[in-house]
Amino acid sequence: MTSGRFAPIAAATTAVVTGAFLMLGPAGCDEGAPVDCSDTCPPVEGTYPLAFPGDAGLPPECVNLNVVAPANGDPLVIQHTDGGVITGTLTGVALTGQLYASGALLLSGSPLPSSDGGVSSFLSLTATFTGGPADGGGVGSLSGTFTGNYSRIQGTSALRCNVARPFTATRQ
Numbered sequence: 001m002t003s004g005r006f007a008p009i010a011a012a013t014t015a016v017v018t019g020a021f022l023m024l025g026p027a028g029c030d031e032g033a034p035v036d037c038s039d040t041c042p043p044v045e046g047t048y049p050l051a052f053p054g055d056a057g058l059p060p061e062c063v064n065l066n067v068v069a070p071a072n073g074d075p076l077v078i079q080h081t082d083g084g085v086i087t088g089t090l091t092g093v094a095l096t097g098q099l100y101a102s103g104a105l106l107l108s109g110s111p112l113p114s115s116d117g118g119v120s121s122f123l124s125l126t127a128t129f130t131g132g133p134a135d136g137g138g139v140g141s142l143s144g145t146f147t148g149n150y151s152r153i154q155g156t157s158a159l160r161c162n163v164a165r166p167f168t169a170t171r172q
């Protein structure tokens with residue numbers, strides 16, 4: 001059994017396994033990707049009343065679904081948990097996400113489904129934080145985009161609407 005007939009199989013297996021490790025390696029080292037802040041996270045914790053400048057309201061398809069999207073003054077509450085992980089709430093919806101050393105953040109979440117088969121929602125906020133820590137008297141602000149995806153199943157079809165609105169917010 002030392003004729004070498006298994007050498008091509010061993011070589012192919014080695015190439016596949018090595019290739020898989022090489023593909024995994026560079027994924028976390030993309031120079032264009034934001035860096036998880038770990039111990040150097042910006043101090044984003046706090047309550048931010050949202051402002052939607054120049055808001056034109058909801059599109060007609062959202063009005064037909066009886067969508068209640070966040071309004072001016074609705075508070076976004078953000079907590080920093082561990083490393084770059086953040087959590088928050090907006091209009092009673094629990095959000096989870098990521099904070100980066102640059103101040104960029106992403107939060108998203110869905111409310112629990114309603115028992116009456118109502119509107120399903122997915123909320124997402126992308127923003128950039130600027131400012132200092134709240135406990136040091138620093139003013140912190142967010143600037144970004146709120147996105148809401150809403151749908152309701154009716155029979156064999158689904159009614160859908162999407163909302164994307166720029167927002168600003170200053171920490172209270």
